[in-house]
Amino acid sequence: MNKFDKKIFGTLFFSIFGTVTGVGIVVPLLPVYAHGLGATGLYIAMIFGAFSLSRTFFLPYFGRLSDKKGRKPIIITGLLAYALVSMAFILANNVETLIAIRFLQGIASAMIMPATQAYIGDITPAGREGTTMGLFNMSMFAGLSVGPFIGGVINDSFSLDTSFACMAFLAFAGFLLSYFLLPPTRSEKVVGSGKASTDWKWLLYDRDVAGMFIFRMAYAAGIGVIWSFLPILADAEFSLSSSSIGVLVTIGVFFSGLMHLPMGFLADRLNRKMMVVTGGLIVSYAILSFQWADSFWDLVLGNVLFGVGGGVAMPALMALAVLKGGKTDAMGSVMGLMSMSHSLGMLTGALFAGLMMDIFQLRHAFPFGAVLMMLSVGLFFLFTYSKNGVPAEADLKAGPIDL
Numbered sequence: 387m388n389k390f391d392k393k394i395f396g397t398l399f400f401s402i403f404g405t406v407t408g409v410g411i412v413v414p415l416l417p418v419y420a421h422g423l424g425a426t427g428l429y430i431a432m433i434f435g436a437f438s439l440s441r442t443f444f445l446p447y448f449g450r451l452s453d454k455k456g457r458k459p460i461i462i463t464g465l466l467a468y469a470l471v472s473m474a475f476i477l478a479n480n481v482e483t484l485i486a487i488r489f490l491q492g493i494a495s496a497m498i499m500p501a502t503q504a505y506i507g508d509i510t511p512a513g514r515e516g517t518t519m520g521l522f523n524m525s526m527f528a529g530l531s532v533g534p535f536i537g538g539v540i541n542d543s544f545s546l547d548t549s550f551a552c553m554a555f556l557a558f559a560g561f562l563l564s565y566f567l568l569p570p571t572r573s574e575k576v577v578g579s580g581k582a583s584t585d586w587k588w589l590l591y592d593r594d595v596a597g598m599f600i601f602r603m604a605y606a607a608g609i610g611v612i613w614s615f616l617p618i619l620a621d622a623e624f625s626l627s628s629s630s631i632g633v634l635v636t637i638g639v640f641f642s643g644l645m646h647l648p649m650g651f652l653a654d655r656l657n658r659k660m661m662v663v664t665g666g667l668i669v670s671y672a673i674l675s676f677q678w679a680d681s682f683w684d685l686v687l688g689n690v691l692f693g694v695g696g697g698v699a700m701p702a703l704m705a706l707a708v709l710k711g712g713k714t715d716a717m718g719s720v721m722g723l724m725s726m727s728h729s730l731g732m733l734t735g736a737l738f739a740g741l742m743m744d745i746f747q748l749r750h751a752f753p754f755g756a757v758l759m760m761l762s763v764g765l766f767f768l769f770t771y772s773k774n775g776v777p778a779e780a781d782l783k784a785g786p787i788d789l
Contacts, residue, residue: 391509395522397567398461398502401560403525405465405498408472408553410533414635415541415549415628416484417617425481427615427748431740434614436485438733440492442726449500449722456571457505457718458564464497465561472554476547492729500722507708507717508574513654515708520650520701527643531636538632589723595710597769598703599727601662604762605696606731607738608673611755612638612692614736616676616685619748624682634682638689645697653702659770662706665699666763674756677749706770 420430452460471491478484503522510518540549589595613635620626620634653661672691679685707724711717735758739751 394505394509394568395518397563398505399522399525401461401465401563402498402502402522403529404556404563405468405560406526406529407533407536408529408556410530410636410639411537411540411549411556412472412475412533412553413613414534414617414632415537415546417614418621418628418631419546420481420484421618421621423481423484427740427744427751428737429481429485429740430614430618431736433481433484433488434610434736435733436489437492437495438610438729438731438736440489441496441729442733444493444496445500445726445729446719446722448497449504449718449720449725450716451718452501452504452722453716453718456574457501457508458568458571458574460497460501461505461568462561462564464494464501465557465564467494468498469554469557469561472550472557475550475553496725496729499725500718503704503721503725504711504718505574507711507721510708516650516653516658516701516705517647518650519704519708520646520648520653523646523650523700523704524643527639527646531640531643534632534635534639535629536632538627538629541628589710589714589716589719592710593769594706595720595723597766598707598710599723600769601666601699601762601766602703602724603727603731603734604758605666605669605699606728607735607758608669608692608731608755610732610735611673611739611751612676612689615739615748615751616689619676619679620682620685622748624685626682630682634685634689637686638693641690641693642696642700643693645694646701649697650701650705653705658702658706659767661702662699663763663767665695665697665702666759666766668695668698670695670756670759670763673752673759676752677756 416433417430420433425433448460448464468491471487471494474487474490475484478487503519506518506522536552537549540552616635617631620631626634649661669692672688672695675688675691676685679688704724707720708717711720714720735755739754742750742754
């Protein structure tokens, strides 16, 4: 597919929006729920890490499979599985069960995201990579923005089980939208040949892909730190209600999503790699700022800065990924690797931050994330800058050009 198909875009946009809203309803409540069941920092990290671990293993497989078999079968199967697994949370009554369910949920998620992003990449017109990916990413950030707030209200007014049921219902609604409205698989752009369609590992030897992989992994590690331990900090040291914690998490996600469309527009006109570097520096400072937060408004400011930094960096990063996927004829494999880096970052971020909490104290989890982000900015710049020290042409203008 070489032309922008509004029906496909709209179907995928609203399917992902509904599914991610369901995730946003539940995820900020899980750390406090698990802590109430007696989970230590390490066990809380394992609840989040189990999801990321299974995603990390399965994302490259499903991304490559969507290149060979088509996007729609992978997407609808993943959405249905996600809905069914989400219902299992209602039956969980101990930390071990939560970890097992999150592991299965990660497999379902691994089917959804790379195939969906690859489908969007397939229909993205040349020269509009940043704008299109920025607009599509708003479906995820909008869902994550309203989800935590809704989840806090539902938990305060009804119960956590009601929140789990809402997550399952929204994923099933996404399944129905995709099943009935996406075109048949035979109309898709399916890659049946080429090195990239049979082996994604060679892509990691590409300096540009390696730089993007490292940056997104570190950014996701920062998200893992904040999502896993900011709710605990807000609950233990500031005694915030579930609704207030939901609002706190929502603020950062909202600002990030708000910036994705205008920053995507700029990414098609400005130096993309320098946008990534600038956003990464803002994110590094934002994560570090939680170390010395002593009021609710300090937490709000840190979340806003984190959202702004991600809003600047991620549309440009995903535009570079679309260009690489188009050039290599391996859109699903590239998007699978980008999603894999996200999951690996969430896993390592939550795990090591949990260890820092258990060994030292809760606030020491945040400097770890800031240092990791700073290192990734340097490595991204080193790997993606051209050998002669001059930015590549793709950084400076839009169009179907190389990285």
